Amino acid sequence: MFISVKHPSDAAARPDVTAAVVQSAARIGYDDLPASVVAATKRVLLDTLAVAWAAGEAGGVNAARAMALRGAPGHASLWGHRGTRREPSAAAFFNGTLGAALDFDSLAGQVHADVIVAPAAIAVAEQQRRSGRELIAALALGNELTIRLAAATTSNKGWFHTSIAGIFGATLASARLRGLDAGRTHNALGIALCQAGGTQQSHVEQRLTKRLQSAFAARDGVISADLAALGVTGPKAAFEGPFGLFALFEDGAAADVLDGFGSRYLLLETALKRFPACGCSHAALQAASELVERHGIGADDVARGEIVITPYMDRLVGGAFAPEANPQVAGQFNVRYSVAATLLRGTFGLADIEPLAVLDPAIRPIVDRLSVRVDETRTGTFAPADVTFETHDGRRLHQRVEALPGSPAAPLSEDEIYAKLVGSLTYGPSALSKAQADALIQRIGRLEGVDDVSALFDLVR
CATH class of the missing domain: 1.10.4100.10 (2-methylcitrate dehydratase PrpD)
Incomplete structure (x- = not known):
């Protein structure tokens, strides 16, 4: 916090x-x-x-x-x-x-x-x-x-x-x-x-x-x-x-x-x-996003992965991935899904919490290759989080994120804020035009x- x-x-x-x-x-x-x-x-x-x-x-x-x-x-x-x-x-x-x-x-x-x-x-x-x-x-x-x-x-x-x-x-x-x-x-x-x-x-x-x-x-x-x-x-x-x-x-x-x-x-x-998901997933999402971008990896490259989070984070997003009853809520409140989606699609945005995306048959095998470990010594609400990917070619890729993305400690840029505003206002059945969004x-x-x-x-x- x-x-x-x-x-x-x-x-x-x-x-x-x-x-x-x-x-x-x-x-x-x-x-x-x-x-x-x-x-x-x-x-x-x-x-x-x-x-x-x-x-x-x-x-x-x-x-x-x-x-x-x-x-x-x-x-x-x-x-x-x-x-x-x-x-x-x-x-x-x-x-x-x-x-x-x-x-x-x-x-x-x-x-x-x-x-x-x-x-x-x-x-x-x-x-x-x-x-x-x-x-x-x-x-x-x-x-x-x-x-x-x-x-x-x-x-x-x-x-x-x-x-x-x-x-x-x-x-x-x-x-x-x-x-x-x-x-x-x-x-x-x-x-x-x-x-x-x-x-x-x-x-x-x-x-x-x-x-x-x-x-x-x-x-x-x-x-x-x-x-x-x-x-x-x-x-x-x-x-x-x-x-x-x-x-x-x-x-x-x-x-x-x-x-x-x-x-x-x-x-x-x-x-x-930064992401349309529970804040308890954001540090891990940021870590996964950085690894994907830095190393140019995707789901097919990763043999297994580990996500290390705090006890409070685990309470809200560390549970089993069971999307059948409420796909969108499951996508928002499961850190393994959000990291898996980032590996599969290279990003995590509004489209990734749509029911069809959460229920995509390609996502389950990736989720199953990811594990969550709770570090009982950590007391944070939204951070820190560690993500480690082991690739099929033997690499071990690790990233830690210490602060909640978008917080004063890790603020979004003005361009990122504007992109979020326009991207959201022009999304969905009530979408505005770009001109209306700007207005x-x-x-x-x-x-x-x-x-x-x-x-x-x-x-x-």
Whole structure:
């Protein structure tokens, strides 16, 4: 993990952490955000929109679309569906499903913050006809709260940190865009506590509910703000209470959420993913890609291979390759498949998680030649990883990757970021033209100049 918050062992838990978060956020407007935070917020938003646009045929999306279309007509866009609008919670659910479906969305520490906060915030901003400046501020604060809540945890018992932290970020952003005062925003965070949930069981069983957990959190963040606006009250000590977030879900220091809040932004350390797969596979994928490119090898050259990963990585991507039930999820959450696909096809991109690619009969023999070894001495979440290939002609090729590709320690270049954006926006059944993709990229780049977010997607309708 590349984001950390200090955990002083002798620090007493503050009794007013949730209230302090509300008060701190209320004092921060667009003009108070550093230019670097504004730029990072727009960059991450673009990444979220792009990977969502590419997900129109992903498993579970048709069901999410059907659920959203049952909702009442409204003012919030269903991404990739020209002219189709629903009420904000339905739109947030559908767009949240899209954003998470390809596992190509950004990572901040252990959480995918923006894929929850952005669907909620944009839906409410469209409904309320907020400006781009107001949307940027809400996104920045919602993402920051999500990242800080996850970073303040000191255990990982199997809760899905993205959704249990993300609902609070989505709620804070939604409440802000709805114009709720401090009291009702405080209640909204308490209401969010009563809806928080999410489990890594979906990851280890490779079920479609993994991608829906982000959607649930986005939807419920909108609903939490809606209920607070209607006068519903919620627990005041959502984070620090004896039955609050840290007491019941994961161990941690609630007071650490406030350390530098509003002056030091953890969102600046968000990673943009290089590959459409679980982040726990990325270091190994990068290592395999470097070996393939450097030595000009392919699947036919490799007699056997070994992938060395950490215990946490093994929990999510080290299991058996069993793609029959959910091919796409299996492709995203199996490190042997992703390395095998890189050997077979020379790269790993969106086409490699399509069901036909995952079920390709040529892939199984390659997977079977690869083994996973867990190094119990390693504690990393996403790195390091080692890949070793033994070739038929007797060579032993090895590569280690120490940092998550796309993280601040190993950032993508501007050309790589642009290629990902355009490649994703022009992919799948909702594909934009290259000109439309460039126009949307430019519009988000100038988001602070948009007077009414309800017109944000007009140029692609």
